Amino acid sequence: MRIRGLKKLVRMVSILLFVFLFACSFLFACSESYAQRYHATPADMFATVDGFQAELVYDVPSKTQGSWVSLTVDPKGRLLACDQYGGLFRVDVSGAEGAASKQVVEKMQVDLVGAQGLLCAFGSLYANVNIRTEDSNTNACGLWRLTDTTGDDQYDKKEHLVPLDGGSEHGPHALILSPDGERILMCAGNNTPLPAAITRSRVPRVWGEDHLLGRMPDARGHNANRMAPGGFVASVKPDGSDLELIATGFRNEYDIAFNHHGELFSYDADMEWDIGTPWYRPTRINHVISGAEFGWRNGTGKWPDYYPDSFGAAVNIGPGSPTGICFGYGAKFPPKYQRALFVADWSYGNLYAVHLEPSGSSYTGSYETFATAAPLPATDLVVHPDGMLYFTVGGRGTQSGLYRIRYVGDESVEPDVALEQGTASASLRDLRNTIEATHVSPIASTVDLAIENLGHEDRAIRFASRTALELRGVDVLRHQVLKLEDKQARILVVVALARHGTEADKPAALAALNQIDWDGLSIHQRTDMLRAYSLVAIRLGGIASDEAMPILDKLNSRFPSGDKQIDRELAALLVYLNAPEIVGRVVTQMEQSPSQQSQIHYAFVLRESKQGWSESLFERYFSWFRDIQSARGGASFGGFIENIKTAALGNVPEQIKTKLADVIDPPSSDEAAEVSAPRPLVKEWTVDELEDVVANPSTIDLQRGKSVFAEAQCFKCHRMGYEGGILGPDLTGAGGRFTPHDLLVAMIEPSKEISDQYGATQFLTDDGRVVVGRVVNLSGDKLRVMTNMLDPASQTSVDRRTIEQAKPARNSMMPQGLLDTFTREEIADLVAYLRSGGKI
Structure with missing residues (x-):
């Protein structure tokens, strides 16, 4: 009986143990399934444009495969992805419904880490590495070429083609193929010094800070030691030779893309800490024309879009963190979305569809949210041969995933092959391209062609023409500066001469500008002229009081004009020239401007002014700092305001400081808020x-x-x-x-x-x-x-x-x-x- 009872007990224990182990394994499997299914943002959390559907293809196990930041398609249709701090992975999406699994995600054997740009071309894989490692010889920053020399479908040969000084998030980024299939283009953010071995530059190599009244670094010290030219785009031959600089002045453009016309675009970053200030520039789509300069400078120094020496934006998006971009060519989408430029915003979790429209020889456009979720730190995206848009999320150690978007609507998805031909925009684009060709290979007619189009009504053609003249040398500019009758052309040749000339060129430059009638100029020509005067002052030795007299005769009575753009530039120039009674007029504009950005601009303009003040003007000026306490902005906003005030106090006599102590050092913001009564309720309107x-x-x-x-x-x-x-x-x-x-x-x-x-x-x-x-x-x-x-x-x-x-x-x-x-x-x-x- 005892033996029989013991056997029964053992049997029961065994059954219970089996049940326990089964339950544990089931729960583990379920928990693992749950983690794998939901660790990356679920696809059902996405909002997309009607007719489109987002799908989670692969939930990246972060402990073993990291956080993916770059993506490309290899010749066999497989996806290649790279971890921000780790290695390279290959994903086969050719299975049922294109779904991937652990078994078809392969860690590549090659020793490569931290590539933020990948490109399969010329029988190789090109990688733009942006990470510093202990073994700088094996994993140094810059452009690498990886080749399979044995035919075993693995990359076994590595060549470091272009060394770059990277390692920060604003380092070396994307790689793409040129439209003619002969060169590789790469881009890099503003913490990447220019490559050492530049063969030639389409950008005239005279970049500078160019601030008439100086510049304040970021109030929190960010990038305070980073100067022009900022981020860049360059191209090389397949072996890394013949490095050509194409454009500069970016903050941190992560990716670039060509449209069907062979025109290049980027999605450049903002400085989110600047939100609320006049120097804040939103994330934006840039049309990257030959020799372009986009005016990024650190701190308060960002150039406005309207400067003639900065090309500006095609489409402003808003706050965000730009990452990957690509056109929808090849996608099985409706024609509108085949033509769209898809751009990824890492921080706000958006994929935008940007719809570009020709505007003269350049572009403008609109955008819409194509897909969004929270969180969705999108990093890179590609159109796959299967007709779907694939994209990765990850970066900064965040949970990574591979997604795709397919079209499930009823519209036709036949390939859209229509190209704009024979239109006015196409003709203007052809003219600009002809001028841009002289940036690479100057010909005998370069000067005549550029001068003929320097006053063209199309801004991009004017920009290309001025660049062509600058690349021909300063003697050409000196020869033309007083000969040109066209007002626009004369202004721009002065801009060019100021950038390249010496102090000996100043009399001719000022004479050329002084002869131009202000009343006969358009708004953009007036801002161009004001920038030209400023560049003469900045680059050609300043403007003395006797040289200032004819300028003041022309401009002093024009402020304020009522146009915000012109008034901002007029205020700066007139303060620089110590125009009579300018301080009082600028203080009035500061007080009356409805937006805090304009108010801050005028306060900034006056911060170093030493003449024209009275006790009452000082009181009005410093009262503004008390009033602005209720304003809000980005992380550096308050620091900027305090730094402007500190700089201005350096010009206040001690006896005035004593008299205005209560104005200069007012009650705290909380106490001030109590004094300022809110507007009374009128009605809860319907x-x-x-x-x-x-x-x-x-x-x-x-x-x-x-x-x-x-x-x-x-x-x-x-x-x-x-x-x-x-x-x-x-x-x-x-x-x-x-x-x-x-x-x-x-x-x-x-x-x-x-x-x-x-x-x-x-x-x-x-x-x-x-x-x-x-x-x-x-x-x-x-x-x-x-x-x-x-x-x-x-x-x-x-x-x-x-x-x-x-x-x-x-x-x-x-x-x-x-x-x-x-x-x-x-x-x-x-x-x-x-x-x-x-x-x-």
């Missing part, structure tokens, strides 16, 4: 209550409408013309697209319809926290969430491992009740101002 007065106003006061726009804090998030913020939609053209009813709905019921581009995400964490906002930065498992658009520097940290649920927020990030402190008549004027496009 759309129906305002519809009639907005549609049929008895009178219209556009100036009051602009004031309401400012008082309602709209300028903090929205741009109107040249003024305002960029966190919300640009409202300059809103009046042409929306009815008065639509505008009222957008302001009074902001959550009724929320664009994916400006939508927020609601995160529920395991400790019960609810965080609503937009993911703006990531590092490992940490998300940085902006919860208040009026205070972009104030962010909440969320540990991704604690998130129980993430879903689109139902409420807009635009605050409710913004109009409730205004009267019917004021709101009617606001709508009229919006419908006018900001024109008063």
Whole structure:
């Protein structure tokens, strides 16, 4: 009996142990499945354009395969991806439905780490390495060529073709093939010094900082020692020789792409710490023409788009962190999206479709959110031969994944082969390309062709022509500076001469400008002239008081002009020239400007001014610093304001400082807020209550409408013309697209319809926290969430491992009740101002 009982007990224990082990293995399998399925953002969290579907192809195991940042397609249709800090992986997506698994993701045997650019071409794999390792000989930064010499489908030979000094996130990046298939183009961010072995440069090698009133470095010290020329694009032959510099002045363009016309584009980064300042430049699509300069400089020094020596942007996007880009050519998408330029925003988790349109010989365009999720740190993207768009997420140690987007709608996906031919834009582009060809191989007619087109109405043709002249040498410029009758051409040849000449060229340069009648110039010609005067002062030895007299006779009475762009440049030049009573006029503009960006610009212009002050002007000027305390911006915003104030105090006599002590050192922001009473509530307005007065106003006061726009804090998030913020939609053209009813709905019921581009995400964490906002930065498992658009520097940290649920927020990030402190008549004027496009 005892033996039989013992056997029964053993049998029961065995069964229980089996059940226990089975349960453990099942739970482990389930937990592993859960982690693999949900560690990367699930595909069902994506919002896409109608007719498209996002799919998670492969959830990258971070412990063994890292965080993928670059992607390309090899000749056999396999994907190659590289970890930011690790090796190279090959992914076979030829299985059922293109799905990948662990078995078809192969770690390549080659010793390669940290490539942020990959390209299969000329029978090799090219890799642009951007990581510093202990073995600098094996894994040095720069362009490498990897070749399979044994035919075993592995890369066994490595050649370091172009050494580059990289290692930071603004280092060497993407690689692409030239349209003729003969060269390789590469790009790099502004922390990458130019390669040592430049054979030739399409960019005239006279880059400088070029700030008339000086520049302040970033208030937090970022890149304070990084000077021009900034990030660059260059090309080489397949063996790495014949390195040609194509364009400069980028901040951190991660990728580049050619369209069907052979025109090059990039998606360049902003400096998010600058948000709210006049020198902030949003992420933007650049048309990278030959010899282009895009004007990145550190700190306050970014050049505005309208400078004649900076080419500017084709499309401004907004805050973000640009990564991979590619055109949709070859995708089984509707024609509109085959032609689109797809660009990835790493921090805000967006894939944008940019729809470029010819504008003269260059381009302009629009964009839409093509796909988005939170978080979605997209890094690179390619169109695969299977007709789908594949992209990776990762970077900074964040969870990586491989996704694809397919079209599942009803429109035709036949290849779109239509090319724009025989149009005015095509003819202008051909002319520009002809001029640009002389940047590479100057011919006898270069000078005549360039001079003939220096005053062309097309900006890109003017830029190409001036560059062609500069590449021919300073003697050509000296010969032409006083001969040109065309006003635009004369201004630009002075710009060129100032960049290349010596102090001996100053009299001729000033004479050429002084002879030009201001009244006969367009707005862009006036800003070009003001920049030309500034470059003469910066580069040719300054402008003495006697040299300033004819300039002041022409320009002093022109300020303020009423045009914000011209007034910003006029203020700087007139302060530099010590124009009579200019300090008082600039202080007035500072006080009356509705946007904080314009106010900061004028405060910055006056910070080093030593003449023309009175006690009352000092009081008004320093009172502004008290008033600006309520303004918000990026992480460096407050530091910039404090540094401007500190610089200005250096020019205040001690007795004035004593008299104005309470103004210079006011109460804290909290105490000041108590003194400043808010506007009283008028009514919690509804759309129906305002519809009639907005549609049929008895009178219209556009100036009051602009004031309401400012008082309602709209300028903090929205741009109107040249003024305002960029966190919300640009409202300059809103009046042409929306009815008065639509505008009222957008302001009074902001959550009724929320664009994916400006939508927020609601995160529920395991400790019960609810965080609503937009993911703006990531590092490992940490998300940085902006919860208040009026205070972009104030962010909440969320540990991704604690998130129980993430879903689109139902409420807009635009605050409710913004109009409730205004009267019917004021709101009617606001709508009229919006419908006018900001024109008063």
